Amino acid sequence: MLRVEYREGLYLPDIDLWLDADGPRDRCVISHAHSDHIAEHRAIVSTPETARIFQHRRGEAEIETLRYFERRDYGRYALTLIPAGHCLGSAMILVEADGERLVYTGDFKLRPNVVAETAVIVPCDTLVTESTFGEPLYRFPPDVVTAERLYAAVDRALSDDRVPVVLAYALGKSQEALELLLRRGYRVALHGSVWNVTEIYRELGVEFSGAYEKYDRERLKGRVLITPPGCRKQPMVQNIERRYIIMLTGWALSKSAPYMYKDVDLVLPLSDHADFDDLVRLARESGAGRIITMHGAPKFAAHLRDMGFVAEHLAHHPGSTKGAKKQAPKKASNAIAQTLFD
Ligand SMILES: [Zn+2]
Known part of the structure; x- marks a missing residue:
């Protein structure tokens, strides 16, 4: 079986392959372009969409692209990228080596x-x-229910002459929120960073259900503003006298959500x-005989074992001090940290 290690990124030492390393590497396969998955x-090896967003966020790199389900043989191993449903171009990475199929989600x-490809489960x-x-605790209600709550909140705010401000990461969540709002016919203004990524989505062929505008301080009345979560403490949001702030995050179901989002009017579990x-x-559907968990609650592996799976949480490599330090605040169910990076 392939050895799997965490050393500031996922590393498969038997085939010398890095996946989503969070420090610079000579060559790395990237699942998607969120800041905690790139360096x-x-x-890099990625989907064409992720490569385009990577270039926008990180600039130059030698780029090799693989379309979804295009299997490429590298001799000691083969790679295939599978839709992950997380943001445009996001991929699960199938590695085949020595007769073993390993999927990293x-x-x-x-x-x-x-606004993105629907995830596909492949056997491994x-x-x-x-x-x-x-x-x-984290069982999200149906998305249509959450969308209706979003629409009701936006309607209330607009009829009260307030500006609804929707907080969502610049890549992925913002475009989902935008599309949901456009489908209901709202006029939507976008923070610059959201605008930039949304234009890349359009360039890559995503068709939104209506027009949208770039943020203009003088033209907020009657519009919904989408900004990254960190902006809520900045003048751009703070200076909107009559605002109604809505945060979209799975952490809405956390017991500490009322405390963590006390400066937000409404937190909705759209993840x-x-x-x-x-x-x-x-x-279950992957049929995997070995499950390794990472990027989140270590307890999940214990839950899986209780259900009869062979599962373990991926510990940090002893030499991986940077990863150990970074991992703790960034990933370990820390909802505030989750909202800060996009
Ligand atoms: Zn992500």
Whole structure:
């Protein structure tokens, strides 16, 4: 069986392959372009969409692209990228080596994504899965229910002459929120960073259900503003006298959400990650005989073992001090940290 290590990124020492390393590497396969999954590598392998967003966020790198389901043989191993449903171009990474099939999920969501490819589950022997919401507490209501709550809140705010401000990461969540709002006919203004990524989505062929505008301080009346979560403390949001702030995050179901989001008017559980049930569903439907959890609740592996799976949480490599330090605040169910990076 392939050895799997965490050393500031996922590393398969038997075939010398890096996946989503968070420090610069000579060559790295990238699942998607969120800031905690990329670094300034010399060369990357990714989907064309992720490569385009990587260039926008990190600049130059030697780029090799693989379309979904295009299998490429590298001699000691073969790679195939599978839709992950997390954001445009996001991929699960299938590695085939020595007769073993290993899938690394990166971040994923099984529910349909209104502006990205829907995730596909492929069979494997070893599953290395994120476990961000790996606690039974995190069972998200149907997305249509959450969307209706969003629309009702926006309607209330607008009729009260307030500006609804929707907080969502610049890559992925913002475009989902935008599409949901456009489908209901709202006029939407976008923070510059959201605008930039949204234009890349359009360039890559995503068709939104209406027009949208770039943020203009003088033209907010009657519009919904989408900004990254960190902006809520900045003048751009703070200077909107009559504002109504709505945060979209799976952490809405956390017991500490009222404390963590006390400066937000409403927190809705719309996530671009799998909830607990979908994490378990992926584990089951992959048919994997070995499951390794990472990027989230270590307890999830124990939940899986209780259900009869062979599962363990991926510990940090002893030499991986940077990863150990970074991992703790960034990934370990720390909802505030989750909202800060995009
Ligand atoms: Zn992500």
